[in-house]
Amino acid sequence: MLAPTEVPPAPTRSEAGEATQYPGARRPDRRRIVDSGGIRLCVWEWGDEDAPPILFAHGGFDFAGTYDTLAPLVADQGWRVVSWDQRGHGDSQHAHLYSWDADLRDAAAVLDSASDGAIPILGHSKGGALMLQLADALPHRVSHVINLDGLPSARSWPDVPDHHRTRLLNGELAGWLDHRRKAADKIRRPGTIEELAERRGRMNPRMDPAWLRYLVPIGAHEQADGWRWKIDASMRMGGFGPWRPEWSMSRLPSLGMPVLCVLGLDIEVMGWGTLPEDVIPNLPAGARFVPLDGVGHFVHIEKPGVVADLTLELIS
């Protein structure tokens, strides 16, 4: 099985060729490795090396390259945007195990590599929820929090009777264990750039097909039989366990630093289904809440200029 560390990493800005072009997108200026307890994380940076840092965390099944449109807008205003491919994603190492606590620890390792002081942190979706917890765990290291549609709420839970829930759970548990039994030999399905983009488009139906094609040479690698997404094939969308979406939201009221929450109001499959009325009661004092009408879950990709302006207004 190929691990991402055994294939060429995605290109930096100077390495990017014609295949890696999209209007407004720019590959990171630098790439480096951070060790997190034995896991090699691939860290990406946009902007001047001496500029003040801001940390960006991507969402589940994404990779840092999905910030290729937002990050340059922030970097060009005098910031050093530091992001990383989460374990098992992009060009970071495939781990034996994955968990929320492990992702939090990895985030702290990247934060440590960027600064020893308090810096702004931004996260989308799962990355947004993760940044809420990072700010709650290490408030002395976080100066501002920007959350991009990363506010899971209890609303996401399906409303089904108990006996149906038991039946559903039985299928989910057996399905997950069956997946674990087969995952040792599992590899991602190969395809052309167009095919991988089309597959991703099923979960990202609002995205421009050209953007999805742009992402393939970044998040996938080419072999003799085609392109494969680099993400660890043992990972499965929508894992289970005791975690409840509202546990992440419950971190929000405790935050004491300036906070910006941006919510896309068009509900889609990859989002949390959270509504403004779920967020507003949990906002800490002084926090800014910006619901975006006509925008889906990937607010930073659909409206990079709007999100960059809101972010810069908060941190500048």
Add this chain to the structure above:
Amino acid sequence: MSSVTLLTHVKVQLALHELRPGTGRPLLLLHGLGEHTAAEVPAFAAAWPGPVHGLDLTGHGASSRAPGGGYTAEILMADVDAALAHLGPVTVVGRGLGAYVALLIAGARPELVIGAVLCDGPGLSGGGPAPHSPSVVAFTAEAVAEAEAQGLPDPFALAELARDVRPGDYATTYARQALQFSGLDAPIAIAAVVRPPWLEAVSAEPGVVAEPLADALHRYAALPTPA
């Protein structure tokens, strides 16, 4: 002298110890947090009519460590599922953390777990029923390697599996799964004296009985094993 079979669970190699060979339904022993499978059949299992096995959970004993951690009770449940794929239907006895894992696998593979006995032991409580104040726990790869070289458990496992949240209503869903799909009247037996919130909640469920370990094993030994 026990023999060891290495089982593959995705990127982990698990050590399954055969403590006593035999025919019939195996008894599978799950150790507590920080422990590993004992070298010999424990006294409480001496009367078990079939073979006796013990599984070293990931990060423990002769099983692989997971670089960078990421331990959860659900992953350990899948460890046990790898043993079930090898052994077929079993009766499970779990200590501490292993008791919680025994409950999970009894609910997730009700057709393969012919009774689960939950006993006192290290790691029984976990991190409690609700999220705790967050903190970042980190160890260097060198510290993990040094512990392994000394035969000690993975420090990530010790830290993470002592903090995993175990809501009562989450645990009871597994007990209900076991009752609904195992075909047994009492698929879960609680032999533990200590009752952390998850176990207290489970104890109130139909199909869960409190009884001494020896009685539970006697009862499960008498049950037929599905073909």
